[in-house]
Amino acid sequence: MPWHHAVPHAYTVVDTHCHAGLRKYEPIESLVDQMFRNGVDQAVLVQHMGEYDNRYLSECTQRFPGRFVAAMLVDVARPDAPETIARWAAWPGIRGLRVQIPCPDPVWQKADELGLAVTVRGSLADLASAETRERMAHCERATFCLEHLGFPDAAEPAPHPTYRSALRLAELPNVFLKVSGYYGFTASGYPYLAALPFARLALEAFGPRRVMWGSDFPPVSGREGYHNALAFVDLLYPGLSPDERAWLMGKTAQQAWELAGE
Secondary structure, eight states: OOOOOSSOOSSOOEEEEEOOOSSSSOOHHHHHHHHHHHTOOEEEEEOOTTOOOOHHHHHHHHHSTTTEEEEEOOOTTSTTHHHHHHHHHTSTTEEEEEEESSOOHHHHHHHHHHTOEEEEEOOHHHHTSHHHHHHHHTOSSOEEEESGGGOOOTTSOTTOHHHHHHHGGGGSTTEEEEEOOGGGGOSSOTTOGGGHHHHHHHHHHHOGGGEEEOOOBTGGGGTTOHHHHHHHHHHHOTTOOHHHHHIIIIIHHHHHTTOOOO
16 A cells, blocks of 8 residues: 655655665664655665675565565675575565676576576776676676666766766666765765766666666765755756656666566
8 A cells, every 4th residue: 555655756756775784774664764754665675785694674575565675685705606596586575686796607697597686786897897798788587777876986087988888788678777876976965966967977878767766775864864865866857757757766666676566
């Protein structure tokens, strides 16, 4: 059933990059409160780096049916990583895998075999590499979501050739991009004006049906805050049509992460 939000929107809103935990960050109740207060309907729980026990995220998806799916994390350096991925993928609510590139071939292969949504972090150079493109191009069932606008380098002079090279991943139909984590590549504080050219290049490359919003909660709470992270999309993309905004804010994520619509 729909939540009676304090701030309703004319479209479904999905937060595609947020964290919850018992040993790091905050429990799920903190995220649920922010979602309710800001009119966010669903979310992807992305396991934080260094945590390979994904039971809590699976439990969260069961406590709030229809609200959450989760992306697991495994130790890809272990020889049994593919078997571990398959085991966690059988847990309720776990629809995806988080990877730091580069990662071993068997991890790519298992993700593709299982048809997982893979949320991808890594350096801009690694994202722009021929190796990354080749790995993603060879996957027939997996989809890939580049975190944090693809980690642009604000220090690289315009026209940002390395970033433009990474954005060529948009030529692959199974690659998506998250509009999130703006503070990670800008020296100035909110409203992160230095992020504007990268956000617009990303939208130009991927289009609104392959781009999805994410808050990066709870780290965002110590910066601009959840509400401003959501409102920042209006500054990034003031010219979107209502249909384009609906895709960027929710419909793209529902498609990529197999989240049922409300």
